[in-house]
Amino acid sequence: xxxxxxxxxxLVTQMGNDKSIKCEQNLGHDTMYWxxxxxxxxxxxxxxxxxxxxxxxxxxxxxxxxxxxxxxxLNLHINxxxxxxxxxxxxxxxxxxGDREAETQYFGPGTRLLVL
Amino acid sequence: AQKITxxxxxMFVQEKEAVTLDCTYDTSDPSYGLFWYxxxxxxxxxxxxxxGSYDQQNATEGRYSLNFQKARKSANxxxxxxxxxxxxxxxxxxxxxxxxxxxxVTFGTGTKLQVIx
Numbered sequence: 295x296x297x298x299x300x301x302x303x304x305l306v307t308q309m310g311n312d313k314s315i316k317c318e319q320n321l322g323h324d325t326m327y328w329x330x331x332x333x334x335x336x337x338x339x340x341x342x343x344x345x346x347x348x349x350x351x352x353x354x355x356x357x358x359x360x361x362x363x364x365x366x367x368l369n370l371h372i373n374x375x376x377x378x379x380x381x382x383x384x385x386x387x388x389x390x391x392g393d394r395e396a397e398t399q400y401f402g403p404g405t406r407l408l409v410l
Numbered sequence: 411a412q413k414i415t416x417x418x419x420x421m422f423v424q425e426k427e428a429v430t431l432d433c434t435y436d437t438s439d440p441s442y443g444l445f446w447y448x449x450x451x452x453x454x455x456x457x458x459x460x461x462g463s464y465d466q467q468n469a470t471e472g473r474y475s476l477n478f479q480k481a482r483k484s485a486n487x488x489x490x491x492x493x494x495x496x497x498x499x500x501x502x503x504x505x506x507x508x509x510x511x512x513x514x515v516t517f518g519t520g521t522k523l524q525v526i527x
Contacts, residue, residue: 334519403453
């Protein structure tokens with residue numbers, strides 16, 4: 295019954311490797327997000343997709359590339375991993391943007407990435 | 411300028427007491443939303459409560475209430491009758507329009523609450 299799921303939960307890898315994190319939501323939401331939470335717990339948005347289209351792209355290195363095969367999935371691919379990429383990555387989803395009604399974002403459990 | 415400011419990095423509260431976690435915000439968007447999320451040590455982000463900028467009454471959800479003072483741009487979270495399970499990080503967040511007309515959510519730096527038995 296998981297609303298927003300992410301895999302893997304933990305990811306330990308060497309510097310320079312390429313890795314992907316997958317996210318799926320079964321809430322029927324149109325918008326999905328990727329956030330990065332650093333070691334100081336600061337949560338910052340990276341990307342947002344609405345119906346498979348990129349709508350928010352914050353200042354993120356080109357090594358990070360989101361891909362949305364359909365509106366229920368938003369994957370994050372990271373090339374040439376660096377030490378500074380170590381963080382917790384959260385996927386989230388919400389209803390249609392631009393709607394000024396309540397737009398609560400529901401979060402996945404997070405993926406703890408450690409780059410050695 | 412910070413969009414969301416949480417000035418209390420850490421707070422202690424006695425079990426069964428009430429506690430207020432502060433949050434101030436800055437926006438020029440006439441329509442916005444304010445959220446509080448809880449992040450326990452297990453790491454998940456749990457939605458607690460929402461307040462819309464046009465809502466006339468303060469939001470309440472069980473033991474959580476949001477003290478919304480629009481003129482002062484504050485949206486403090488009040489937890490009544492604290493329980494040990496309330497020990498966690500608490501994040502205030504704001505939804506507002508970004509360029510392009512889409513909604514964007516910005517999070518504060520969080521307050522770590524510890525409930526003392």
